Structure formats: structure tokens, C-alpha cells
Amino acid sequence: MFEQKTKDKQVFEKMDTRNDIWDIVAYTTDLIDFAVNVWASDIHIEPSKNFVSIRFRESWDFMYVDKISQDEYSKLLARMKILANLRIDEKYRPQDGKIGFSMPGTWEPIDIRVSLLPIIDWEKIVMRILRQDASLLNMDKLEFLDVNLIKIKETLKSKYWMILIAWPTGSGKSTTLFSTLKHFNPLDYNISTLEDPVEYNIQYINQTHVRPDIGFDFASGLRTLVRQDPDIIMVWEIRDKETATLAIEAALTWHLVLSTIHTNSASATIQRLINMWIEPFLIASALKLVISQRLIKKVCQKCKKPYKIKEPSITNKIDSYLNWVIPEKAEDITFFKWDWCPECGNTWYKWRIGIHEVLTVDERLDTLILNKSSANEIEKKAKELGMITIMQDAIIKSATGKTTIEETLKLI
Numbered sequence: 001m002f003e004q005k006t007k008d009k010q011v012f013e014k015m016d017t018r019n020d021i022w023d024i025v026a027y028t029t030d031l032i033d034f035a036v037n038v039w040a041s042d043i044h045i046e047p048s049k050n051f052v053s054i055r056f057r058e059s060w061d062f063m064y065v066d067k068i069s070q071d072e073y074s075k076l077l078a079r080m081k082i083l084a085n086l087r088i089d090e091k092y093r094p095q096d097g098k099i100g101f102s103m104p105g106t107w108e109p110i111d112i113r114v115s116l117l118p119i120i121d122w123e124k125i126v127m128r129i130l131r132q133d134a135s136l137l138n139m140d141k142l143e144f145l146d147v148n149l150i151k152i153k154e155t156l157k158s159k160y161w162m163i164l165i166a167w168p169t170g171s172g173k174s175t176t177l178f179s180t181l182k183h184f185n186p187l188d189y190n191i192s193t194l195e196d197p198v199e200y201n202i203q204y205i206n207q208t209h210v211r212p213d214i215g216f217d218f219a220s221g222l223r224t225l226v227r228q229d230p231d232i233i234m235v236w237e238i239r240d241k242e243t244a245t246l247a248i249e250a251a252l253t254w255h256l257v258l259s260t261i262h263t264n265s266a267s268a269t270i271q272r273l274i275n276m277w278i279e280p281f282l283i284a285s286a287l288k289l290v291i292s293q294r295l296i297k298k299v300c301q302k303c304k305k306p307y308k309i310k311e312p313s314i315t316n317k318i319d320s321y322l323n324w325v326i327p328e329k330a331e332d333i334t335f336f337k338w339d340w341c342p343e344c345g346n347t348w349y350k351w352r353i354g355i356h357e358v359l360t361v362d363e364r365l366d367t368l369i370l371n372k373s374s375a376n377e378i379e380k381k382a383k384e385l386g387m388i389t390i391m392q393d394a395i396i397k398s399a400t401g402k403t404t405i406e407e408t409l410k411l412i
């Protein structure tokens, strides 16, 4: 829809005023899409006496992009207010809001801060575009160990079952959830989500914002969703028995169900379901994979210094966790330390990587689940079957120079 932009005010003045926007939803999406593609930092939509001008700020320059009539502008303004969750009937006071936008195709999450200012007879819109790192929405870039990534991709091939993500607060679960969804082409499947709230609008995915305050919760949402002929269902969180039961039923009727549970480890997730009074045989039949994850500080790649740990109190501790997952003993492993350079001194807080534990739930765990075993017993068996725990993953990532052993020991 947008092909040209100009810096030249005279060219802009000669431009026709657009009066034929038949699809304001598509127009809005295209406008944001265009701004992001040319790396504009702000979109200014400015009403004047005869028309409304739309221009982008790119570096220091303003680029004129479009000129629309005031009738078209009322539609655009209403659309922006809906997207940013602002009051449509408010015209006389400034309003601030946020739009969660995701780029068509790449799903790059974009935060757009919207500011509305009343000016004579109208409201002026300025939108600040804040980009995030699109590469993060890719399973291959989430720093899974190869052995874990293979387990996940194998499970996704079957296109049914239930996959749960165990998450303590602030563990970056939405990145993992959406990366898993992105593994599927939404044009080949009916992908439907129940979210609270919907943070980013993703093209071709049917996203529903549940509203527990009006009785539309995850459970009632799930009941409706299964009647919508879905292939893949993502439920933001399982908090109660009813939602858990419905999610399991959906998985057992040939849907792929993705969800999250607030627990600290993969094995604790199974115990949590047992404690919700879910029939153990249902858990064993529906649940296929549990991914548990946390975030850990990443070591600065510019200033990191190799060193070996001499203190037996620490090496013994590391060895007890590693338990021969890698052949070396802790005293022989090269770990890394921060040396603080301007790069990390200013920006270290941005740097986090995921550490994971991926538990495949197969018939070898059936007896334990049917006997309602504790999380410890399940974890013990899972380790025998080759599961790498979060601690082990963190130690491996310390030994490969991605994080530090100090950060890893903080997890205990």
C-alpha cells in the first residue's frame, strides 16, 4: 500500500489526499509494517485544516509517507485507540497506550508506545517503535543443548500430545512458547491460543484474550476452542484441575496442546498434576514432554577470562551435580570469569540465556506416574534415562563459556 516516501515538502504537497481506504485494519498493519521495515523510530500522524499527514522519523529526518482525508483519519484514529486499549470517546485529554505488534512472517515482537495529544479540533498521534530481537523467536536460537533440541523437535513431529513448560517467575516462558508455535506454518494448521493478556498480535494465529473477571476463563475458553476444529492449541497457563483436565482431553483427541505450569522443575510438573487430582493414567497417556527453564546471566564474550577452580569445596559440589554427564572432573574444566569492560559494565543486565531441563514422558515413567510417585523419584528415574537437569545444563554452559560458575552456583 505504501511505496514511496519523500523528504521534499513540495512533492508531498502535490500528493493526492487519499480518500479510499476500504480496509482500515489492513491499512494500519501496512503502515506499521512499512515503518518497521525502513527502521523508522516514530510515526507522526498530524491533522491539519485540509488533510492529515503521516510521516516517519528516520534518524534525524522526517519522511512524508501519506496524506489522508479527515474522514479516513477518524477511522484510523479509532483503530489506533482500539489497538492501544485507549478510550474511543475521550477527545479532550491526552492518552498514552501500548500496542503489541508482531511483524507478518517473522513474528518479530514490536512494542509501540502510542501518545495522543488533543490539538485544535483533533488529536495528534505519535507512535514510538521499540524493536526487540526477532532472532529470539526461533527454537534453534534459544540455547537448548542439542540433545534437548532433538527431543523437542521429535515430539513436535507427532502433532498431538501435551507439551508443558514449567516456569518459575521471570523465566522467559513466552519466548519459548511462541518459538514452539512458530515451528509450525500457521497457514497449514489452525493454531489457536488462549492468553492472558494477548501481548503481541500474530498474523494467522487465532489469539483469544481470556477475561476471568467476566467468567471467560481458560477452562471455558478451552471448551469453546475444541469446537473450533483446531490442530494446535496454546493455553497460556494451567492453574486448576478443570483447565488441566480439558487440556488433557484435547491432547487425547488428537490435538497438540501447549501450556505452562508454575513449578520449579520438569518432574515437579508431573507431581503438580497428580496433586490437582488428575487421574495418573490420563497424565501418562497425554503428557509427552516437559520443558523446564530458567534464565541465567550470560558472560560477556568480550572480556571473559578463562580460569580453573582449585577449591575442593566447590569442585566437589560441581562434580556431585555433574555426576559424569561430561567426562571431565571439575578441577580439569576451564571456566570463565567476568573482567568487566565498558560493553558489559553498561549493558550486562540485558544478557540472559536459557538453561533447560527437557523430560520425555514415555512408557518408562508409566509405573512411577501410576503409583503417584514424588517429584524426587521421578527426577531420579529421568536422570537414569538421560535427562540433563537445569543445574547440569548450567554447568555445561559454564564450561563452554556461555555463563559463569558463580551464577550457576547461585541456582542452588
Ligand SMILES: [Zn+2]
Binding pocket: 300, 301, 302, 303, 304, 339, 340, 341, 342, 343, 344, 345
Ligand atoms: Zn565485558
